[in-house]
Amino acid sequence: MVGGGRGAFIGPVHRMAATLDGEAEFVAGCLSSTPERAIESGREAGLKSVYGTWEEMVERERALPAGERIDAAVIVTPNHLHATVAAAFAKAGINVVCDKPLTRTLAEAEELEREVSRTGVVFCVTYNYTGYPLVRAMREMVRGGQLGAVRRVAVEYYQGWLATNLAAEGQKQAAWRADPALAGAGALGDIGTHAENLMSFVTGLEVESLCADVRSAVAGRTVDDDASVLLRFRGGARGVLTASQVCVGEENGLAIRIYGERGSVAWRQENPNELRVSAEGEATRVLTRAGAGGPTSNGTRLPSGHPEGFIEAFANVYRGAFAAIRAKQGGQAAGNLPHPTIADGVRGVRFVERCLASKGSWVGW
Amino acid sequence: MVGGGRGAFIGPVHRMAATLDGEAEFVAGCLSSTPERAIESGREAGLKSVYGTWEEMVERERALPAGERIDAAVIVTPNHLHATVAAAFAKAGINVVCDKPLTRTLAEAEELEREVSRTGVVFCVTYNYTGYPLVRAMREMVRGGQLGAVRRVAVEYYQGWLATNLAAEGQKQAAWRADPALAGAGALGDIGTHAENLMSFVTGLEVESLCADVRSAVAGRTVDDDASVLLRFRGGARGVLTASQVCVGEENGLAIRIYGERGSVAWRQENPNELRVSAEGEATRVLTRAGAGGPTSNGTRLPSGHPEGFIEAFANVYRGAFAAIRAKQGGQAAGNLPHPTIADGVRGVRFVERCLASKGSWVGW
Amino acid sequence: MVGGGRGAFIGPVHRMAATLDGEAEFVAGCLSSTPERAIESGREAGLKSVYGTWEEMVERERALPAGERIDAAVIVTPNHLHATVAAAFAKAGINVVCDKPLTRTLAEAEELEREVSRTGVVFCVTYNYTGYPLVRAMREMVRGGQLGAVRRVAVEYYQGWLATNLAAEGQKQAAWRADPALAGAGALGDIGTHAENLMSFVTGLEVESLCADVRSAVAGRTVDDDASVLLRFRGGARGVLTASQVCVGEENGLAIRIYGERGSVAWRQENPNELRVSAEGEATRVLTRAGAGGPTSNGTRLPSGHPEGFIEAFANVYRGAFAAIRAKQGGQAAGNLPHPTIADGVRGVRFVERCLASKGSWVGW
Amino acid sequence: MVGGGRGAFIGPVHRMAATLDGEAEFVAGCLSSTPERAIESGREAGLKSVYGTWEEMVERERALPAGERIDAAVIVTPNHLHATVAAAFAKAGINVVCDKPLTRTLAEAEELEREVSRTGVVFCVTYNYTGYPLVRAMREMVRGGQLGAVRRVAVEYYQGWLATNLAAEGQKQAAWRADPALAGAGALGDIGTHAENLMSFVTGLEVESLCADVRSAVAGRTVDDDASVLLRFRGGARGVLTASQVCVGEENGLAIRIYGERGSVAWRQENPNELRVSAEGEATRVLTRAGAGGPTSNGTRLPSGHPEGFIEAFANVYRGAFAAIRAKQGGQAAGNLPHPTIADGVRGVRFVERCLASKGSWVGW
Secondary structure, three states: OEOOOOOOOHHHHHHHHHHOOOOOOOOEEEOOOOHHHHHHHHHHOOOOEEOOOHHHHHHHHHHOOOOOOOOEEEEOOOHHHHHHHHHHHHHOOOEEEEOOOOOOOHHHHHHHHHHHHHHOOOEEEOOHHHHOHHHHHHHHHHHOOOOOOEEEEEEEEEOOOOOOOHHHHOOHHHHHHOOHHHHOOOHHHHHHHHHHHHHHHHHOOOEEEEEEEEEOOOOOOOOOOEEEEEEEEOOOOEEEEEEEOOOOOOOOEEEEEEEEOOEEEEEEOOOOOEEEEEEOOOOEEEEEOOOOOOOOOOOOOOOOOOOOOHHHHHHHHHHHHHHHHHHHHHOOOOOOOOOOOHHHHHHHHHHHHHHHHHOOOEEEO | OEOOOOOOOHHHHHHHHHHOOOOOOOOEEEOOOOHHHHHHHHHHOOOOEEOOOHHHHHHHHHHOOOOOOOOEEEEOOOHHHHHHHHHHHHHOOOEEEEOOOOOOOHHHHHHHHHHHHHHOOOEEEOOHHHHOHHHHHHHHHHHOOOOOOEEEEEEEEEOOOOOOOHHHHOOHHHHHHOOHHHHOOOHHHHHHHHHHHHHHHHHOOOEEEEEEEEEOOOOOOOOOOEEEEEEEEOOOOEEEEEEEOOOOOOOOEEEEEEEEOOEEEEEEOOOOOEEEEEEOOOOEEEEEOOOOOOOOOOOOOOOOOOOOOHHHHHHHHHHHHHHHHHHHHHOOOOOOOOOOOHHHHHHHHHHHHHHHHHOOOEEEO | OEOOOOOOOHHHHHHHHHHOOOOOOOOEEEOOOOHHHHHHHHHHOOOOEEOOOHHHHHHHHHHOOOOOOOOEEEEOOOHHHHHHHHHHHHHOOOEEEEOOOOOOOHHHHHHHHHHHHHHOOOEEEOOHHHHOHHHHHHHHHHHOOOOOOEEEEEEEEEOOOOOOOHHHHOOHHHHHHOOHHHHOOOHHHHHHHHHHHHHHHHHOOOEEEEEEEEEOOOOOOOOOOEEEEEEEEOOOOEEEEEEEOOOOOOOOEEEEEEEEOOEEEEEEOOOOOEEEEEEOOOOEEEEEOOOOOOOOOOOOOOOOOOOOOHHHHHHHHHHHHHHHHHHHHHOOOOOOOOOOOHHHHHHHHHHHHHHHHHOOOEEEO | OEOOOOOOOHHHHHHHHHHOOOOOOOOEEEOOOOHHHHHHHHHHOOOOEEOOOHHHHHHHHHHOOOOOOOOEEEEOOOHHHHHHHHHHHHHOOOEEEEOOOOOOOHHHHHHHHHHHHHHOOOEEEOOHHHHOHHHHHHHHHHHOOOOOOEEEEEEEEEOOOOOOOHHHHOOHHHHHHOOHHHHOOOHHHHHHHHHHHHHHHHHOOOEEEEEEEEEOOOOOOOOOOEEEEEEEEOOOOEEEEEEEOOOOOOOOEEEEEEEEOOEEEEEEOOOOOEEEEEEOOOOEEEEEOOOOOOOOOOOOOOOOOOOOOHHHHHHHHHHHHHHHHHHHHHOOOOOOOOOOOHHHHHHHHHHHHHHHHHOOOEEEO
C-alpha cells in the first residue's frame, strides 16, 4: 500500500476490505509522504516490509523473486500521485489497485492507460459502489433488458461535509481535496466520478453530450463543490447527474434511478440492502440483497436480513481484482466477477474534464 | 363551475375540496362542452342553475342581483379555454378560481392578467400542492431564513401514466393533454408548472436563467413528456427541475429538497404528512403535520398521526380564495391564508415558454 | 348530530366525512350538553333545526312526516350517553350512526343491540379505520385465502398524548376520557377497540381466549392507559394486541401485520396509502391505494399517488351506512360496501370487558 | 475455533468479524464433527493447527507454552456441545468466545458459569446485535436516564425461513435447530435469546415475572417456533417480546422500541444505521451511526452515510472480548468496550427456561 497512513479515511477501509475474505494480506507499504512518518505508520500497521518512499518500494519489490514479491500495489495517496506511482508499479510488472479519480487530468489518465496496456498488469480502480450486490443485480436487470430501452437516468451524490470551508480550518481530509494541485477537480472528481461510474456500470450507456453547471458554492474554495449535469446518451436516453458536497444534512447520498420503457429500478447507497423494482402494470417490488425472489449471487456473504455495508461492497471489488490477478498468474479465466478497470478510470476523468469544459454549454464526449 | 363533467378527474376533486369546510356550495355550472351533456352533467351533479354554454352562464349570472349571483366561477376545462372563459367572468365582475396551467401561451396569460387587474376580481390559480400544511411550514422556514441563504434546489415531478401512447388508445385524460391545440405544452404545462410553483412558493427565489432539455420520449406524441431543467436563481442559488410523465413505476412523484447554508428541508408529496429538516451539526428531525415540535397552524384540520391528503390540501387553497373573496366583499383583510394568484399563473406559463424556447441553451427569464 | 360542539375533535370530522361525497347534509342537531351552548353551537354550525336537548330532538324529529325527518342521527357524545341516546333514536325509527366504543359496559351494549334488532333501524358504528381502501384490500386478501391459514396477528395502537396526566391539567379531550363514569374504560375503549376491530375486520378470526396485562401507567389516572394482550383464536392462530396512550413520540400509531402459511401483509395507519404484501418465495410488493397491480376499487376517490387520508376513510364508512339506509328506504340491496354494525360495536365492548376481567390470566371470550 | 466448517453459516462470520480489525488471526481449529471432515475443513480454512477432535485441541493447546498457545477458543458448534467444550477450554485456562444460546438447559449454564468463575478466564457470549453502534448509543441514552423511567418495552424478532418444515427437507441449518437434543429450545433459544439480550443490554431492566404463549406452529416440528411473552419488570415497566420463525415475508426482523416517561427510542436491525429518538414536546430525530448530533464513538469505523452492517457489529463484540483478554494478560483495564459475558449467557438460558415453564401463566424469574 502506498498512502493510507495516520489520519487517512480510506486506507484502513482498503485494508479491511482487501483482507475480509482471507484472500490477501498487507505485507508491504509506504503509508505516509515523509520517510519518517512512513516508517512509523508502517510499523504501527504491522507491515513486514516498511518503505520510506514509494520509489524505494517499487525498486525493492521489483528486485524480489516472483514468489516473494507483492502481488499488487494499492495506491491510496492524494490524487496527484496516482498517475506517477501507478505507472511505476505497472512498469515494474506489479499489478495495481488504485483509488479514484484515476488522475487529475485526462492527459495523465490516457498516458497511464497506455502504460498499463503495454505492461499487461491487472489494474483495478476502486469504484467501490459497484461492489454492492444489489448494484450488480441492477446491472444484470438493466443490461439484460428487463426494463426495455432506458429512457431516463437520475443519479445524484449529495454530501454536506464541505458546506463550510473546512479546508481553511485545517481538516486533513478536506485540505488536500480543496487544493487543485493535489486533487485536480473538487466534488466532480471526488464524488462525481462515483456517480458517473455507477450510472455507466449499471446501464452501459455511453454519454453522447453533456451540459454541466459547475461552481464553487462556498466562498474561498478554489475547486468545484456543487455541480448539475444534463446528459444525452447514445441511443436517446436522457439524464441528470448531480454532485454536491455543500448540501447540509446529507451524509453520503448516492442514489440512482433508471427508467426504461417497461420498468424502473431505484437504489440508495445509504440503505444498500434494498432495491425497488417496478414493472409496467405491476406493484413495485422491494428486492433485498439475499431475499426471496431477489438476486441469488452477486457477491453476497450473509443470509437475507443480515445487513451488509460499505466494507463488504468494497471487498467485492477486491475479490474481483484478486480473481483477475489469480487468473493472470495461473493463466485461467477470471470468472464473472467484475472489477472496475483502467478504462473505467479514464472514463471518469474524461467525465470530469468534459464537465469542467462545458461551462454551461453542451459539449460532446 | 365550468368543465368537470362526466369522466373528468379534477372536477369532482374541486367540488369536494371547495365544500369540505362548509364554506361554499356548488350551485351553478356548465360542466360539459356540448349543451346536451352540460345539462345532463349539471343535473346529475345536483346544481341549481344548469347552463348549456359557458357564455350563457356568464350572461345570466352577470344579470343577477349581487346576493343571488355566484361568488366565484371555477374553471376546470381543458387548458385552451382558460383564458377566454376566465376573462369573460372577470369582465362580468365575477371572481375566478382557475385550474393550472393558467393558459396555453404567455401572451394569453399576460392579456388575462391585465384583464383581471382592470376588473379587480379575486383570481385564484389552483396550484393545489401549496395547500399542504407542511409545504406551508417549509415556506415559513425557508423564507424566514432558518436555512440561511439557499444554495441548491432540487425539485422533481415524476409520473409514469404516460409511459405509453395512451392518447392514441383514446384515454380521455390523456387525449386532450396530448393535443397541443387544447393543452399548449405537455408534461411541462401539466406537472412542470406544479414543480415550478412549489419551488417558487417555498423559496421565493426568482429564476435568472435556465437551460432546458425537453423532448417527447414516446413515439407518436407531439407534446413534450420528459424534461430536465438547470436553473440559476437571482442571488446565486442553483437548481435542477425534472418533470417527466414517462417514468414507469412512478405515481405522482412530486418532491422537493432545499439546501441552504445552514440547513435543509425535504418533502415528498406521496407521504405529505412528514417533513425532514436538517440543521448543520444536528440530527435530522422528522416534523409531522401537527406533531410535537412541528408547525402549529398552516391549515391543519386533524390531530397529529391522522393523515391528511390531497383533497385537504386542495381545500386549503380554496379556503384562502374564500377568505380573499370575503375580504373583498366585506372590505376586511384576507388574513394570512395564501392562495396562488394570477401572478403565479402567469409565472408558470412563462416557465413553460422559457423551457420550450431554451432548446438546450441558457435563456434569460 | 348529537354532541360534537365547540372544542370537540371528532364532531367536525364526522361532518366533513359525511358530506364529502355530497350524499348527505347536516340539518339538525343538539351539539352540546347544555341547552344554551347547544343552541349556540348549532347556529354556528349552520344547522336548520337546532335543539337544546337530545330528548327534544328525538321527540320533534319523530313527529315529522317521513320526507321531512332526518334520515339518521349521528351520536358523537362522550361514551356514557351512547346507549341511551342511540336507543331513543332507534325506538323512534331513526337510523343511527354512533361513535365507538359503543357503550361503557357489555350489558349496555347487549341491551342496545336487542333494541336495535327490535326496531330494524340501520346502525353504523364508526370504526373509521375500516374505511381505508388498503384495509379493505387486506380484508379481501386475507379472507379470500391469499395468505393461507392465518398463524399470527400483530396489532398495535400506540399514542403518546396521554403520557402525562393531561386530564388533571383540564385538557377537554383528555378530561372525559379519564373519567370512568363518562368513558367506561380508558385506552382499551378509546383505541383498543379500534385495534380489535381492525383485526377482526381484516381477518374474520374469532378470539377464543385472551390474557391481558392492563394498567394505569401514569400516576393519578383512574382508567387504564397501557395494555398488552395475548390472543388465541379459534382455528389456532395466535396474536398480540397492544394499546397504549403513554408512549412518548407516538402520534396515532395503529398498525397491523398478519402472517399466514403462505404470505403476509403489513399496514400502518400513518402512511395509509401503502400496503406491504409478501408471498412465500417472492419479493415483498408495495401495493398502493390505486396503483399498478394493486386493488382496484375499495372506496378509492383519487388516482394513485394522490394521497387520501383519515377523512376520506371516514367518509367511506359513511358511504356504506348511506348505502344501507338507501337500501332500507328503497327496498333494494345495499351492495358490497361494508359498514361496521352494532355487532362490531358489541364485540368491541366485549373485548374491553374481557381484557379488564383477565387481570393477567387467560379468560374465554 | 470449534465448529463452523463446511455449510456452516456462522463460522465464516466469526472468522471475518474476529479478524476485521487485524487484532486476531485464526490459527487452530476443529471445524467439523468427524475427524476426517474436521481435518479437511481446517486445511481449507488455512489453519496452522488442525485438530480432528475438540478434545485433542484442548489437550494439545493446553500443553503449549503461553506464547504459543491460542489466546481464545471460539465455540460455534450446535448448542448441545457448548457447555462441555466451553468448560473444557475454561478448565485448560483458555479464554472462550461462545455462540448463543449458551447451553441447552439452565442447569448446564449455571454449572458452566461456576466453572468459568473458578478458572477466571474471559468468557464472551456472541450476542452480536449488541455490537451495533446505535444499539450502544441506545444503551447510553436509556441507562443514562435520557428517556426517564422506562414504561414499556416492545421487542420482536420475526423470521420467516422456518415457515415450512425445512428440517424435514434436510436443510442443514434447519435440521439441528429442530432437534431438541441438539438445540435445546427452538425459536426461543435461537432468536428469543437475542431479543431478550438486546432488551436487557439496552435497558438494564430485570424481569420480575413473565407470561409466555409458546408453541410449534408448523406441523411435525418438535421444538417451539412461535412465541409471545408478556413481561413485567422490576420497577414497574411492562413489555412484550415476540419471537417467531414462521412469519413468511420476514427476513431477520429484530426490532426494539423503548418508551420512557420523557422520551422513546426505536431501532430496527435491518436498517441498523438509523435510530429514531423522540423527546416529549419535540420532533422525532433520526440519529445516524456517525452523523451530526448523533453518538460519537460506540465502535464506529466509517464516516456517516457509509453503511456498516452485521459483520462490523459482530466485530465490535470481538473487539470487546479482545480488550478484556489483553487486559487480563497485561493486567491493565479493559476499557469501556462492553462484551456480553457468561452472565448474559446464563440469563438468556434462564429466559428460555422460564418461557417454556410458563405455559401461559405468569411465572417469576
